[in-house]
Amino acid sequence: MIDDAGVHVILTSIHNSPLALFCITFFTTGNFVLFLRFNYLGSTMDCLFGISGDGFVVIGADTSANQSIVRMKTGEDKICELDQYKLMGAVGDGGDRVQFTEFVKANLSLYAFRNGVPLSTHAAANYTRGELATALRKGPYNCNLLVAGIDDGQPSLYFLDYLATLHKMNCAAHGYCAMFMNSLFDKHWVPGMSVEEVMKLVDLGIAEVRARLVVAPPNFLIKIVDKDGVRVLAERKTATEN
Amino acid sequence: MEAISHAGAAVGVLSKEGVVLAAEKKIMSKLLETSKTTEKMYKLDEHIAAAVAGITADANILINAARLAAQRYMFTYDEPMPCEQLCQHLCDTKQGYTQFGGLRPFGVSFLFAGWDKHFGFQLYQSDPSGNYGGWKATAIGANNQAAQSILRQDYKEDISMDEALKLVVKVLNKTMDSTALTADKLELSSVTRDASGKVVYHVYTEEELTPILEAANAAAAAAEESSS
Numbered sequence: 446m447i448d449d450a451g452v453h454v455i456l457t458s459i460h461n462s463p464l465a466l467f468c469i470t471f472f473t474t475g476n477f478v479l480f481l482r483f484n485y486l487g488s489t490m491d492c493l494f495g496i497s498g499d500g501f502v503v504i505g506a507d508t509s510a511n512q513s514i515v516r517m518k519t520g521e522d523k524i525c526e527l528d529q530y531k532l533m534g535a536v537g538d539g540g541d542r543v544q545f546t547e548f549v550k551a552n553l554s555l556y557a558f559r560n561g562v563p564l565s566t567h568a569a570a571n572y573t574r575g576e577l578a579t580a581l582r583k584g585p586y587n588c589n590l591l592v593a594g595i596d597d598g599q600p601s602l603y604f605l606d607y608l609a610t611l612h613k614m615n616c617a618a619h620g621y622c623a624m625f626m627n628s629l630f631d632k633h634w635v636p637g638m639s640v641e642e643v644m645k646l647v648d649l650g651i652a653e654v655r656a657r658l659v660v661a662p663p664n665f666l667i668k669i670v671d672k673d674g675v676r677v678l679a680e681r682k683t684a685t686e687n
Numbered sequence: 688m689e690a691i692s693h694a695g696a697a698v699g700v701l702s703k704e705g706v707v708l709a710a711e712k713k714i715m716s717k718l719l720e721t722s723k724t725t726e727k728m729y730k731l732d733e734h735i736a737a738a739v740a741g742i743t744a745d746a747n748i749l750i751n752a753a754r755l756a757a758q759r760y761m762f763t764y765d766e767p768m769p770c771e772q773l774c775q776h777l778c779d780t781k782q783g784y785t786q787f788g789g790l791r792p793f794g795v796s797f798l799f800a801g802w803d804k805h806f807g808f809q810l811y812q813s814d815p816s817g818n819y820g821g822w823k824a825t826a827i828g829a830n831n832q833a834a835q836s837i838l839r840q841d842y843k844e845d846i847s848m849d850e851a852l853k854l855v856v857k858v859l860n861k862t863m864d865s866t867a868l869t870a871d872k873l874e875l876s877s878v879t880r881d882a883s884g885k886v887v888y889h890v891y892t893e894e895e896l897t898p899i900l901e902a903a904n905a906a907a908a909a910a911e912e913s914s915s
Contacts, residue, residue, distance in 0.1 A: 552748045560772055562769065572764055
């Protein structure tokens, strides 16, 4: 990464979006290198959104795994099933995303095993926030999350970003797609929506992302959590897996 | 274990509407100023309280550990700690001191009274070995055998809060050495829920306690009368 001449221009491998990562390296004499990496994760090309309805929550995400400007894969599942009644959607650095969601999933199942009762969605979201906040000042996980779950039939959706900001929301979105999704949710979301109504809103959002975003992801996966548990609800594809 | 069977008794009774705890205040000397507030009842968190029998100094250490654990849980999960988890946490600590030589175990038995969303109102008893169990009605400390046999006789499945209150007082009345109960000889507290669902820990004041004790004394006297 660093050449012998002492002039250092470090380009980190840009996993998610060339627009989102700015890497600036300053050099000084000697071997002191000040390395600043701005990773504004608020604007990744990854798309993640969640909408709560009457007794259920839907979480959707794109299924692209990108390396630099190349799409390596279009069948990546970014929505982790934490337990029977909890979903965790995650977007961000590929490794961090998988590592962190698996870590949370393992800890939730350890809690349930030890104590004989599972954590509520609220507790799970707060636990996740705590882990993210602790990691933030060490080796942060660069991923944005949505946590959704059902407790005694009551749905809840939590927005959680890589800086460990936690909010309970009716609907939420991460990444560039949030710019379009949020305004659509603002306009169209009402309390007590049915699955059909929510899926209409999802399709509206995906259509807008595809119409507006220069590098829109081709495929989306939509999962649902309701009184019957978690499952895949729908797929929206324009590219086939090769 | 030996120390605890001499310590002032503590009794707990579980009902559908709440849990009642009562404890005997041992009067060592008439010169000793009895504490105005509780000395054997501790609030561990908003939703859980404990009564102690044994070495008070040891109890303070464990009470502190319990309060810390409850707050840590609240910090991590933003939810109150389930009662059994708190009890288990404390018993794990106690068990640790039975495992290795060189250190003395905590000479304390606890009664935990609390409410959580999983199992509602709960009453737990723990001993110095680290054993614990959930009870409908139980007693620790001096004369706990006698106390438990009264509880076994008088406990009903659908006992009301009022009846539970009377029962604990009756038990203490029979197991304590003194002839008549007075407010300065015992502590009484309850864990209930208010109309909004909030858990309320209430310590009975002397004014609240006196009529209950007078009624208990009268009932005991009446029972004596009829048996003789």
